[in-house]
Amino acid sequence: MTTATLHIGPNQAIRHGLALAGRSVIKIRKNPESLLDVTLQPIMFLLLFVYMFGGALKGSTSEYLQFLVPGLMVQNIAFASLGTGMALNADIGKGVFDRFRSMPIARSAPLVGAVLGDIVRFVITLVVLVGFAMILGFRVQTEPVRFLIAAGLMILFGLCLCWVSVWVGMLVKTPQAVPGTLLVFIFPLTFGSNVFVDSSTMPGWLRAWVDINPVTHLTEAGRGLLLGGDWTAHAGWAFVWALGIAAVFFPLALRAYRGRVG
Amino acid sequence: MSNAIEAEGLVKRFGDTVALDGVDLAVPKGKVLGVLGPNGAGKTTAVRVLATLLRADAGSARVCGFDVRTHATTVRGLIGLTGQYASLDEDLSGTENLVLIGKLLGLSRAQARVRAADLLAQFELTEAAGRAVKTYSGGMRRRADLAAGLVGRPEVLYLDEPTTGLDPHSRNEVWSTIRGLVELGVTVLLTTQYLEEADQLADLITVIDHGRVIATGTPDDLKRRTGGQTLQVRPTLARDVSTVAAILRDLTGEPHVDLETGLLTAPVDDPMLLSTLVRRLDDAGVTVDELALRLPSLDEVFLAMTGRTRTSEGSAA
Numbered sequence: 001m002t003t004a005t006l007h008i009g010p011n012q013a014i015r016h017g018l019a020l021a022g023r024s025v026i027k028i029r030k031n032p033e034s035l036l037d038v039t040l041q042p043i044m045f046l047l048l049f050v051y052m053f054g055g056a057l058k059g060s061t062s063e064y065l066q067f068l069v070p071g072l073m074v075q076n077i078a079f080a081s082l083g084t085g086m087a088l089n090a091d092i093g094k095g096v097f098d099r100f101r102s103m104p105i106a107r108s109a110p111l112v113g114a115v116l117g118d119i120v121r122f123v124i125t126l127v128v129l130v131g132f133a134m135i136l137g138f139r140v141q142t143e144p145v146r147f148l149i150a151a152g153l154m155i156l157f158g159l160c161l162c163w164v165s166v167w168v169g170m171l172v173k174t175p176q177a178v179p180g181t182l183l184v185f186i187f188p189l190t191f192g193s194n195v196f197v198d199s200s201t202m203p204g205w206l207r208a209w210v211d212i213n214p215v216t217h218l219t220e221a222g223r224g225l226l227l228g229g230d231w232t233a234h235a236g237w238a239f240v241w242a243l244g245i246a247a248v249f250f251p252l253a254l255r256a257y258r259g260r261v262g
Numbered sequence: 263m264s265n266a267i268e269a270e271g272l273v274k275r276f277g278d279t280v281a282l283d284g285v286d287l288a289v290p291k292g293k294v295l296g297v298l299g300p301n302g303a304g305k306t307t308a309v310r311v312l313a314t315l316l317r318a319d320a321g322s323a324r325v326c327g328f329d330v331r332t333h334a335t336t337v338r339g340l341i342g343l344t345g346q347y348a349s350l351d352e353d354l355s356g357t358e359n360l361v362l363i364g365k366l367l368g369l370s371r372a373q374a375r376v377r378a379a380d381l382l383a384q385f386e387l388t389e390a391a392g393r394a395v396k397t398y399s400g401g402m403r404r405r406a407d408l409a410a411g412l413v414g415r416p417e418v419l420y421l422d423e424p425t426t427g428l429d430p431h432s433r434n435e436v437w438s439t440i441r442g443l444v445e446l447g448v449t450v451l452l453t454t455q456y457l458e459e460a461d462q463l464a465d466l467i468t469v470i471d472h473g474r475v476i477a478t479g480t481p482d483d484l485k486r487r488t489g490g491q492t493l494q495v496r497p498t499l500a501r502d503v504s505t506v507a508a509i510l511r512d513l514t515g516e517p518h519v520d521l522e523t524g525l526l527t528a529p530v531d532d533p534m535l536l537s538t539l540v541r542r543l544d545d546a547g548v549t550v551d552e553l554a555l556r557l558p559s560l561d562e563v564f565l566a567m568t569g570r571t572r573t574s575e576g577s578a579a
Contacts, residue, residue, distance in 0.1 A: 005328070005335075006335045006336045006338075006339045007335065008335060012368075015365075015368075016366055019362060019365040020362075023351065023354065023358075026354055026358055027351075027353050027354070030354075030394070031353060094349075094352075095350075096349055096351045096352075099343065099349065099363070101314075102314065102315055102338055102341065102343040103338055103363070103366055103367065104335050104338040104367070105338075105366050109366070
């Protein structure tokens with residue numbers, strides 16, 4: 001019997017990734033506890049910042065709520081990306097990964113599948129955040145399509161940021177080490193931004209970082225899209241950042257994966 | 263091309279440990295090779311190299327003529343893997359696992375569902391198809407693993423210790439499943455620490471110890487190589503024991519007599535003795551319940567070849 005040699009093209013690789021994303025979604029459905037972080041965190045952040053700091057920062061909690069929500073959307077997406085590396089780190093030691101690797105599928109497919117599956121987590125965290133914010137009095141001041149553009153941009157950014165998480169997840173020994181390591185990235189990214197306060201009161205060196213931080217650009221774009229105002233330039237910068245992060249960390253993650261599993 | 267699997271001089275080191283120390287293997291198409299060895303002999307490492315999961319430090323291996331290193335993807339399209347390592351997603355149901363594998367192998371959702379249902383029925387898992395795999399019993403899991411390895415209709419199947427840890431009933435189930443696969447023409451490489459398993463299933467046996475092949479041949483070859491055969495005679499009447507003993511003493515040497523069971527055993531090296539014995543028993547008017555020429559067990563083979571008994575738990579060596 002003759003068998004033609006097999007090669008995997010990009011289309012097939014995408015199909016393999018999507019099939020494995022389906023696996024992630026099934027696992028989320030069967031294990032709703034894995035969603036505790038992306039459902040409780042946005043609520044806690046909203047309550048903490050709006051009622052504790054809101055009055056002091058903006059004079060009124062309702063005004064601060066409007067200011068805060070677009071940035072909190074970005075921040076929660078960034079925190080949700082921690083889960084990707086943790087889940088993969090736990091998953092990779094299981095026998096099912098050997099099965100995937102013994103099949104004629106793209107090498108990257110299990111990683112791509114895990115990242116794409118996290119779209120579900122991103123959507124849930126955004127729905128919980130914006131839904132709870134609306135109960136507290138938040139209102140989108142523009143048309144719904146602009147809200148969808150904002151959400152889409154933020155999810156795209158999250159998908160790119162996931163590759164940092166995957167990379168770290170492939171390097172550390174235990175899942176617990178993933179958030180500890182990653183917070184070194186995530187903290188300056190989310191808190192070193194204009195999510196919570198205007199950068200105008202910050203010292204110059206900090207402002208220099210805050211002004212180029214992709215989270216700042218994404219937050220500004222979000223404010224423009226949700227509250228009205230110009231957003232395209234900031235969205236453009238955020239987009240470039242997202243692609244840049246993916247371009248650097250996707251190959252790094254893949255290399256770390258190969259190094260780990262042989 | 264008559265060999266479905268060929269490997270020459272496979273070497274694999276993990277730090278200071280030499281897992282494979284120049285292993286040669288060959289499995290003719292449609293045959294079952296039993297790779298037999300104790301824990302840590304290198305069996306699983308060999309399977310992982312042949313399944314493209316691990317790169318050998320030296321040597322080469324081909325599956326259906328395709329090099330596992332340079333044509334890994336093609337090889338992956340030809341093989342099915344089941345055993346200690348490759349397994350299923352515990353959180354997913356049997357159906358979900360098999361449908362996922364089918365989709366990864368290029369089936370449409372509908373095709374994958376049909377294939378999954380067929381395989382689950384074949385392995386008598388239809389009732390458990392919707393349950394998470396983590397709720398399956400040991401025997402069900404192995405059958406589900408086997409089913410998963412067959413979704414892609416592999417030409418070559420690796421079974422890495424498929425019955426380790428199973429109770430005898432589940433083990434027999436898995437054995438009959440494997441026999442069924444062989445009838446379909448699948449080439450099988452089976453690793454096992456159970457000598458009986460290799461004897462039951464394999465056309466050829468390669469014995470591995472400390473990363474080296476110490477013997478290769480058919481089960482009968484190996485047994486013969488270990489030494490002579492054993493003659494077993496059980497007279498119908500207990501009073502004939504002494505008569506039979508006298509005949510055996512005359513033909514072969516002092517027999518061992520088990521008075522409890524009335525079974526006499528004696529070592530022989532000439533199989534032709536059997537017909538002489540039958541004639542002598544006839545002449546003496548002795549009828550027998552049991553008369554057999556038995557090859558030594560594979561346990562005895564393994565002991566003779568490695569100079570030690572198996573270290574594993576389970577049946578005594």
